[in-house]
Amino acid sequence: MLKRTSLFAAHQLLGGRLVEFGGWEMPVQYTSITEEHLAVRQAAGLFDIAHMGEFSVTGPGATAFLNHTLTNNVNRLDAGQGQYTLLCNERGGVVDDLYAYRLAADDYLLIVNASRIEADWDWLQGQVDLCPAHDGFQLSDRSEETGAVAVQGPRVAAFINQAVPGGSISGTMVPHVTDLKKNQIGGFVFQGIPIYIGRTGYTGEDGFELVVPATVTEAVWNALLAAGRPFGLKPAGLGARDTLRTEMCYPLYGHELDEETTPIEAGLGHFVALDKGDFVGRATLAEQKAGGVRQRCVAFRMTDKSAPPRPHYPIWSTGATAAAIGEVTSGTQSPSLGAGVGMGYVPADLARPGTEIAVEIRGRRAPAVIVAKPIYRPPAPTVAAKVS
Template sequence: MTESLKRTALFDSYKNYGGKTIDFGGWELPVQFTSIKAEHEAVRTKAGLFDVSHMGEILVSGAGALSYLQKIVTNDVSKLKDGQAQYTVMCYEDGGSVDDLLIYKRGTNDYLLVVNASNIEKDLEWMKKFATPDVVIEDKSADYALIALQGPAAESVLQKLTDEVLADIKFFRFKDNVVIAGHTVLVSRTGYTGEDGFEIYGSPEAIVALWPEILKAGESEGVVPAGLGARDTLRFEAGLPLYGQELTKDISPLETGLGFVVKVNKEEDFNGKEVLISQKENGIPRKLVGIEMIDKGIPRTGYKVFLGEEEIGEVTTGTQSPTLKKNIGFALLNREHTELGTEVEVEIRTKRLKAILIATPFYKRS
């Protein structure tokens, strides 16, 4: 592994738990600690602890912060109350996606944006293009580390380390200045796995100290450190998009099924609004659907999908689902060929293998 790769504050902790690292968008991050399947299963049934400190944190403040955000994201930021989080997308003028992100409202004209690691520089450059004099945009990524405790046991484990009543923090809500094991952090009830859980933001020093404390507190309940491999299979089963695969500069949020974060009726014009209105009114050109293999084979990113002799799209993500024990995938297909139950073929190496279009998400927690 080259020295030029970026490392999170937790890098030195990985080896204590057997972490195997890979290059992930220029970061040296753990793909697994034991096995992807074991870590995946732990999150579905108990809990797993992830290092996601590579994510970017951008503060947007100033008197014009709200009106500015309304013009650069698709969701309606005016609906946010203090202590609430919101999922949204930034679009280009042609409706393609700059990035998907979370917005945390910390107070009046005080917002924390959490963006994808590989997009930090691009997002900042894009955001600054539209900044007005009454808005302050600050890259605070270096000031934060971030861990995610995900799974059915997440609340009971984290509760052992704090006097804060975690049950009071509802889904897509957060609380700042929470003391956990003596360290003051921001605790958000959000995640990227399809399970209940928390994302914990704090100084790099605080997060490095909390990592072993949380694992120790959860040892009796089966909590394990988990890597990027399980994070990907978990989010995929839960139907959550990954930027660079289900969302790109060439894929609109409507095409990937994120219509619920595209508020074309809000007063403010935002980048891509006209194109997205047209897509809503006239129909999207392509649609993201689920596929399940009938023949033996795993659909992988970039594999072509055919209906008869016509190429109708391609796989964006695919794997053998650890939970469902089936070979499944997301495919972005021409809209007219996306009826559920349609039988298609996926080109795997030199063979075309049968698959069927199915509903997503593949997995929903009870």
Template sequence: MLKKTPLNRIHRDLAARMVDFGGWDMPVQYTGVIDEHLATREAAGLFDVSHMGEVEVRGAGALAYIQHLTINDAARLEIGQVQYSAICYPHGGIVDDVTLYRFAADRFLFCVNASNADKDYAWMEQVLEEGDFPDVELRNLSDDYAQLALQGPAAETILARLTTHNLKDIRYYHFAEGQVAGVPTIISRTGYTGEDGFELYFAAEAAESVWTALMAAGSEEGIKPCGLGARDTLRLEMKFALYGHELSSEISPLEAGLGWITKFDKGDFIGRDALLKQKEKGVPRRLAGLVMTDRGIPRDGYPVFAGEEQVGTVTSGTMSPCLKVGIALALVRPECSGVGKELSIGIRNRQVACRVAKTPFIKNWRD
């Protein structure tokens, strides 16, 4: 049986198109992917992301444990700050990419991908049991939290109507604990769209009331409920990785363009030796952004060619609603990953021209 978020009834009342997403009954669209995508870029979109998982780490040894578990340097986190990171296997493949919240010297919260939540928690428990971290407590709080993502240029204006907290004090990748619509909430200035916005964590039983309050508060700005379809096209325009596509147990952070969060100088961590060897030897493939120069829409799994030779594979692809051209992310040979490189993608048994582009794809799309 599919899992349901606390907002399932509302999604169905709104006649959302529902799909099975990683074992969850989730809305893929309401009024249409392009409509919801552009609403988020131009005004505000509201996303139910309550399927995401949350794992709390507490105790005197929490930081040491997290340093061993993740590839980024959690010691750099200030209280009230969020960090993008990843968890790896010993061979360097990725267990999951995560966001890490620091509440105190000895209290942290991971937000993990929905389809990976059970796997991630089992891996975290295994690492804890096999290591020397006696003063650490793990708690899977995924069922306790609902999570909404309010994204878009009008997000701050809308949220300000429902909280007394000064939102301008919350910098990018920072958070505060306050109230939204009278509900105790973790207010995080983060997101997966490339727009300004907030991810809001609160008790699951308050989900419908907070959703309804946000939709009402944003009516003047044209807020729209948004599904997984727009969430995917928005993140793809920004070259944000998605687990199962750009990230997996067979893809390393260095291949996926996450060398910037792989901190070899922080000390030992799971996967460090394998990743260091890969760094010294050179990665066999790199993640590149591709823009179609002939007509065609690239999709996950399509082959990428240099001349007649296959040099890579598309990991994600779509028609960009903002650029109105096909865009893709692909793992390609390093020598084919330079900006401006002319390549092609196999679409319906023919090679369609593309080139390697600067990313994010939409950096100056409003100009």
């Protein structure tokens, strides 16, 4: 039996096409992936992300526990800030990638992938006794009672204060939601109920993620839809979420990341804080950062008109010694660029941007070129968006 978020009825009402994703019944699209994608790039899109998991880690030992289990350094976070980080096994393989928010000095909120909630929970439980300072904190899974939506796009700052009026009551203290800066989080009051709003997302655009009690998810969704419609806001499904994140080269667990792949190979070394002291997986990650890796996650763009690249299509080198060198992990037709784009792993010596490769599509090799990440760069924010 597939799980449903508290927005299931809202999706049906909006004509969303529901598909299975990570054990959940989620909208892949409402009208068209391209339309929803472009709405996010040009105006705004609203996503149900209530399937994602939320763990709370609290207590005086929370910081030490998280710095033992996560690759990034939570000591770099002030109260009211968040960071992208990874949970690795002893081999440096990725158990999950996640966002860690420091709500207060000893109070953290972790937002994890829906498909990894159980694996993460089991892994973290297993780490409790192995942590050098293994007491003084409590780990709780809040996923069941917590909902979440993401509202993303260049026009979001023009209307979000209408949906959630007023200033913050915890975390980063600001007079309005739009006073949050990137990666900051604050507690706000929505219709008398405390919610969290972080300025982050998975699309490359300006935007916010709202983490709310499941009982008010639908009210928050409806308030954002009502405030945003006049600004071009559209509900957007997982299809657009995938094309948007692929253009930005944001990894998706199960595609670019798994327990046999390290953050260094994935190009996420920036989120591995080797200088913070020992943590799970550090030995392998330090060795790879210093000595290099055998394979690297690259971004590529099809150079001729071709069918879109798809996950698992073989990647080939070119020239007289052409050989299969890797596999596509994510691929699609980029709605922003009108071209096939994707990511995949290739040997490190073939990973330089500008390197010509080929993607095997139904037995034929179509030319492509490795490009710098991100594949698509949203234009700089307008003056109006900066002011707000």
